Amino acid sequence: MADDKHDPTYLQPFNQAHRANKSDGSPAAPFDGASKLLFEQAMAQTRMAVVLTDPNLPDDPIVFCNQAFQDLTGYEASEIVGRNCRFLQGADTDQEQVEKIRQAIREEDVVVVEILNYRKDGTRFWNTLHLGPIYDENGTLKYFFGSQWDVTDIHQSRAEEHHAKAMAREVSHRLKNVFSVIGGIVNITGRSMDARAVAKRINERVQALGRSYEPTLDEAALGTIGVGQAIRAVLAPYDPEGNRVKYRGNGIRTEPNAISAIGLTLHELATNATKYGALSNDTGQVELAWEHARDKVGRTTIEIDWRETGGPRIDGPPERTGTGFNIAETLLSHSRGVLETDWTPEGLHARIILPIANR
Amino acid sequence: MKTILVLEDEPLIAMDLRYAVEDLGFEVLAAIDNDEALAAIEGREVDGAILDVSLGAGKTCEPTASELHARAIPFILHTGDLDRVGETLRAIGAPIMPKPSPSDVVANRLVDQMREKT
Secondary structure: OOOHHHOHHHOOOHHHOOOOOOOOOOOOOOOOOOOHHHHHHHHHHOOOEEEEEOOOOOOOOEEEEOHHHHHHHOOOHHHHOOOOHHHHOOOOOOHHHHHHHHHHHHOOOOEEEEEEEEOOOOOEEEEEEEEEEEEOOOOOEEEEEEEEEEOHHHHHHHHHHHHHHHHHHHHHHHHHHHHHHHHHHHHHHHHHOOOHHHHHHHHHHHHHHHHHHHHHHHOHHHOOEEHHHHHHHHHHHHOOOOOOEEEEEOOOEEOOHHHHHHHHHHHHHHHHHHHOOOOOOOOOEEEEEEEEEEOOOOOEEEEEEEEEEOOOOOOOOOOOOHHHHHHHHHHHHHOOOEEEEEEEOOEEEEEEEEEOOOO | OOEEEEEOOOHHHHHHHHHHHHHOOOEEEEEOOHHHHHHHHHHOOOOEEEEEOEOOOOOEOHHHHHHHHHOOOOEEEEEOOHHHHHHHHHHHOOOEEEOOOOHHHHHHHHHHHHHHHO
């Protein structure tokens, strides 16, 4: 820095530095505070590593680096000044990123790249490098400015997030396989004990339960389940063409424990609709809505509204609703929830009301 | 009697599918990997197939699927991980049955596919 020609003290104000001045326009007023002392103090104190290189010298060497740059790279200033920045690169540095830097220098452009660099002791760090040209008051290219930021931690957490997602997917895949294997065991056992119809019923419930948890498995990290996703997953097999069940809900979420009761209840409603209700003919529809609400004693609840239309006309409640509804009601009552049923002539109108804890 | 290939590395699922397919009046050829499946296709007339997509150790049923596709033999994919189906398999466009699905539903879906293709 002894050579006055390369003394960065005489630079333009920083906000102008990346732009070439038009020769016919009036040059921006020099920043009065840009004394050598201030510049040196600011550069010494900032935690951002900064270098300046001189593209007018052979191989664009570094002519200035601050303390933060020395701390970041582990080199002393005397080992840095005079060298081209590429001494920070190493075996695993992505050459595509290096090419972006070269291009920016050729075209006197501003660029931000993320590049793997190496310290003096050989350890690696992820460097967000911001570089750009600096012009003097005549618009002549004087320096390239480079600021470095160690983003290794960010890279690490991105990698961990990626890993967690991959794990969640693997667990999800295996669990679906487990449900599939359970289905196999139930069917094979039912067959060997001459109870295939029973096995089929057990299996349908097991599979409905498995489907209710599908959304959680795929986004295990969130800890709650999207109610709409769970509802769609449970009911998907009953509407293979996707045109018989209408879903009208929002993105409410709930804790996983609430889902088994909801999932199995919806399964029983859908089974009933397939046998006797709106899904037993070719034209009936089921309309589902869900929302958060408050029950009579002021607790927050999930309410799921199930309305069948277009099925065979109904003359009041059936004489027996079957064991499926009993199972659903028992499960819901365990969580202080209820299944309300209104057998209108157009079809069943049912409501699942389930209080949610801790809300 | 028509013959159905079942490619599935999990024995209990394979057995369950075998019964479900036999219930519909077909004969079943069971294979646990691509080598067995390809040998089965080579060895005799196969009329349709149910293929498990993930066959362990990162392997998929792609070689078998490609061979069936080349021979215009109808088949369906059976998988717990839709993301793993992969580009090549998707391009073939065979129906996908998610796991878990009841075995009789899977078997019937294959029968539908065989009807569409003939």
